[in-house]
Amino acid sequence: MAILLIRQDGKTSQWLNAFNSQASQIECYDYNEPHPKETITMALVWKQPHGLFDQYKNLKCVASMGAGVDFIFEDPSFRQELLMTRVVDPLLITDMEEFVTAQVYAHMKGLYQYYSQQSSSLWQQNPYLRKKDITIGIMGMGVLGSATAKALAIQGFNVLGWSNSKKQIEGITTYEKLDLDLFLEKTNVLVCLLPLTPDTNGILKESLFSKLPSGSYLIHVARGPHLVGEDLIQSIDNGHMCGAAIDVFSTEPLDTKNPFWEHPNIQITPHCASISSPESVVTQIIVNYNRLMSNQPLLNQVDTSKGY
């Protein structure tokens, strides 16, 4: 009975340390180190190399280290009988709320433009937006999307929500799947917080941008493959969109040759909107590991038929 940690970004030791300090009795292994494969019952993963799960015949559950699980579904060695969990972390939620709020205000007040003007010693007042001038449309009303929508509505922003199945949230006008066009035509700050599924892959493309009012802004904090980068650049360069703040990319770190780096109206951040903290997440994983061992229902289990 043991947990296997699989991630490739050099941060595995932080996660092992978190287990050691919180539950030293639980056996944990880095997949890169020798380990007894037959003992592994839970795999804790973040963007794991594909094809490994087949090697673990006693594996019962694959747990994501974050809110996203798309990279587990994409792995052909993920078998249908395996359980899947994701992280629902209050810290991840407040971080996302605060990051999106920060980007909304920076856009409204033109802070990036002023910072750019500073580098050329240019003193020039620019037009700006007031809260009442913008309507924030949130795509994806799951845990992060709903919380972010509520946090913005409490501040007095006009907020719309769009999701597969229509949600009822006080103070927020919500739209269901087929009403995407209605949602888009009323939105001028579009926030993507969708799960990545075959349905949503590439959804942020020219035909979607064209339905937003002229001068709209995109805040993309979901998953890289939602966005067709060249379509965004084209929509900005032809003057339809006014710019974008992008935190997530199909390849991370973002290739230094990617045109986003040098685009004056695209602000990129290094997938920092909401970062799983090992200390906080490991506490949840231990609870679920104990539930798994005693055959109790898991917390934050993913409906593998829906994909999120």
Add this chain to the structure above:
Amino acid sequence: MAILLIRQDGKTSQWLNAFNSQASQIECYDYNEPHPKETITMALVWKQPHGLFDQYKNLKCVASMGAGVDFIFEDPSFRQELLMTRVVDPLLITDMEEFVTAQVYAHMKGLYQYYSQQSSSLWQQNPYLRKKDITIGIMGMGVLGSATAKALAIQGFNVLGWSNSKKQIEGITTYEKLDLDLFLEKTNVLVCLLPLTPDTNGILKESLFSKLPSGSYLIHVARGPHLVGEDLIQSIDNGHMCGAAIDVFSTEPLDTKNPFWEHPNIQITPHCASISSPESVVTQIIVNYNRLMSNQPLLNQVDTSKGY
């Protein structure tokens, strides 16, 4: 019976147009154009050249075009028997609330640092602050300061207020004049919204910064002369303060040789936090002009004995 407009930044025609469209029966003159001096009963001013008021023997009231009136007090030709008014404009208030909120979030999430990293194609996640990590201390709890404090408190920020006379505002811990040190030691995002008076001139100096906790940030949106620029730079360069967002300067536009332009931890904006809109302000001025003509008490009159 006429109004004289005095400002030197080339924007007078916008103000004359606003009068023409809202009250074409009121005579208005640009001080730079020929005008019948004996008819002038009200001067509407913004950073007027000093010494002019003596030429208008029927002048009864000097009205600021904005929230600040320091430049009227500094004019030796402002006689004690003259009335003085300032602008209290709901738009100025919400603009200030939104601008300060924008700078608070940009600081918390390190948006300027990421924008700077983008220019050198650097992918690097940095530490950031959460709402719960910061305490915003607002110096000056007048109309703008109180409104900004309330707007931040509603969003869940921990907010303190400091002012000459202690204010009672729900959700905000307030300090009076003598408790400045107590206020400073609990603040790590300091927002200056003080009026400029002989007492507050130069108040943002090394001995004040040194009482803030290490790593504090300054958002200065009041008046240029509140701040001793070299003291701020020294406090940042020696590592005590982490940076500042400054919107107001003793000389505007800011001299291109000023070291603020090139300082990596100082973000400057061109006095854009809250800009009087001629259309909105002229409506108030017309009301007060009519009250002046009919000997009724003026709205938003300044207590010239207090200086604000």
